[in-house]
Amino acid sequence: MSRISVRNLWKEYPGQVVLERVSLEIPSGEFCALVGPSGCGKTTFLRLLLGEESPSRGVIELDGKPLVAEPGPDRGVVFQRYSVFPHLTVLQNVIIGREFERSRLLGKLFGAERRAAVEEADEILETVGLSAHRSKYPAELSGGMQQRLAISQALIRKPKVLLLDEPFGALDAGTKSQMYDLLLGLWDKHKMSVFMITHDLKEGFTLATRVLAFDKVRLDPQAPGAYGATVTYDLPLEAKPARKAAAA
Numbered sequence: 263m264s265r266i267s268v269r270n271l272w273k274e275y276p277g278q279v280v281l282e283r284v285s286l287e288i289p290s291g292e293f294c295a296l297v298g299p300s301g302c303g304k305t306t307f308l309r310l311l312l313g314e315e316s317p318s319r320g321v322i323e324l325d326g327k328p329l330v331a332e333p334g335p336d337r338g339v340v341f342q343r344y345s346v347f348p349h350l351t352v353l354q355n356v357i358i359g360r361e362f363e364r365s366r367l368l369g370k371l372f373g374a375e376r377r378a379a380v381e382e383a384d385e386i387l388e389t390v391g392l393s394a395h396r397s398k399y400p401a402e403l404s405g406g407m408q409q410r411l412a413i414s415q416a417l418i419r420k421p422k423v424l425l426l427d428e429p430f431g432a433l434d435a436g437t438k439s440q441m442y443d444l445l446l447g448l449w450d451k452h453k454m455s456v457f458m459i460t461h462d463l464k465e466g467f468t469l470a471t472r473v474l475a476f477d478k479v480r481l482d483p484q485a486p487g488a489y490g491a492t493v494t495y496d497l498p499l500e501a502k503p504a505r506k507a508a509a510a
């Protein structure tokens with residue numbers, strides 16, 4: 263389960279309101295695309311969901327409990343630029359996702375725990391098509407492969423919520439469409455909730471079950487930081503995303 267309730271959420275930085283009056287009910291398993299003009303607070307909203315930032319006002323609840331104010335294993339994140347470790351192999355990059363979660367003090371897994379992590383990592387690499395590259399370093403991979411690796415790293419923690427900040431922005435069209443199929447397959451398999459920022463409206467409508475548009479509804483030209491953005495459109499999409507992706 264991963265039901266998210268956002269109630270009257272505000273985020274302010276000194277001299278600037280970024281988000282205001284954001285209220286949403288997101289049932290478990292929803293795929294939300296976040297769209298809106300540059301600088302309107304989409305990444306800030308994602309960081310609030312991740313627990314990297316805390317609200318200035320309002321609450322975010324995950325399954326009825328206030329969100330813990332630090333990134334937890336229930337949430338995984340993938341950024342546009344590859345968040346993988348250059349000095350670790352593909353396999354090690356995936357395992358480290360599990361090591362961070364299980365062994366905060368030692369930072370390493372041993373014995374049976376490590377063998378189980380390797381097995382799981384290999385299974386994920388197989389799903390994302392990186393098995394043959396498990397001993398390579400990120401610099402030896404293409405952009406799409408690095409992004410598949412970043413997704414694998416998030417997936418080994420079995421997140422209930424996957425947060426994606428323009429994950430495909432740097433990829434070419436052909437690689438993007440392969441990544442759409444992969445992401446929809448993983449979403450279906452792992453039954454996660456997904457929040458994905460995209461500047462590509464078509465991408466949002468292709469993948470998501472719900473499109474959330476962020477924008478400012480109030481503007482004071484004398485004080486540009488006085489008002490924040492809110493969700494101006496909340497569009498549920500009816501068609502099954504898997505079918506739409508195949509047709510796109």
Ligand SMILES: Nc1ncnc2c1ncn2[C@@H]1O[C@H](COP(=O)(O)OP(=O)(O)OP(=O)(O)O)[C@@H](O)[C@H]1O
Nearest residue numbers: 275276278280298299300301302303304305306307
């Ligand atoms: N830690 C911070 N301190 C002060 N201001 C910040 C901080 N983080 C973000 N902001 C400001 O909040 C506003 C929203 O930024 P954010 O990155 O959330 O926008 P965005 O919609 O994701 O933009 P883009 O689409 O260009 O990535 C920006 O004006 C930014 O300068």
